[in-house]
Amino acid sequence: MEPTTATTTTTTTSSTPAMDTLPSVDSDYQTFLTMMTTQMQNQDPTDPMSSDEMAVQLATFSGVEQQTQTNDLMTQLLAATNAQAMSQMAGWVGDQARIDAPVYFDGAPITLSPNPGVNATKATLIVTDANGVEVDRRDLPAVSSADYSWDGKDSTGAPLPTGIYTLSLESYQEATLLGSTGVEYYAPVQEIRSSPSGVTILVPGDIEVPSSYVTALRAPAAPS
DSSP: OOOOOOOOOOBOOOOOOOGGGSOOHHHHHHHHHHHHHHHHHTSOTTSOOOHHHHHHHHHHHHHHHHHHHHHHHHHHHHHHHHHHHHHHHGGGTTSEEEEOSOEEESSSOEEEEOOOOTTOSEEEEEEEOTTSOEEEEEEEOTTOOOOEEEOOBOTTSOBOOSEEEEEEEEEEETTEEEEEEEOEEEEEOOEEEEETTEEEEEETTTEEEEGGGOOEEEOOOOOO
C-alpha cells in the first residue's frame, strides 16, 4: 500500500464488544451439565459412568471455567490500563517524539539524533528505500550525538522521492566496524491509539510505533 501522510490529530480508542454479546461462561456450564445428565441417562447399564469419571469431568470443566473468567478479567484490566495511558498521553498529539523507526520523507528536512558507538572514530549514515535498496551513504561526526538535519538526498545529491526510508548508523574505530544501530529522529505525533499489544503513536507516513519507543518529547518548532 502506498504510504500516505495522516492528517488527523485526534485521540481514538478501540471499541470493545458489548458485554451482552460475549459468550456466557454460566451458559456453557449449564450446557455441560445438561450434556452430562443426558449422557448418564443414556449410558450403558452394564458399563455405567463411575463417580471418579464424573468427578474428573466436573473438575476439568471447573478449571476451564475459572481460567476463562481470569482471562476475561485480564482483558478488562488491559483495556482499562490502555484507556488510562491514552488519557495521560493525549497531550502528546502535536508534539515531536523522538523514535527509532522507519521515516517518512516528503521533501522537508528531518531532524536526526544519531548516537555513534563508544570509541568510534567514524560514523556512517546508511539510507535504504522501501525495497531495501541503499540510496545514500554519508559520514557523520563520530564524536558527537548532536542533532543532524537530514536533507533527504541520495548519493548523487538529488532529492529522494516521497516515501518511507530506513536509517541506520555504522560506527567504526579506524577501519574496524564496531556495530550498526538504528537512528532516532523527531516526528510529530498525529494520533494516540490503543492496540492489543498496548498504546501506540501514529506519525507521518501512517507509521505506528509502540509508545515505549519514545525516548524524548518536545514542543513543535516555532515557525520561522
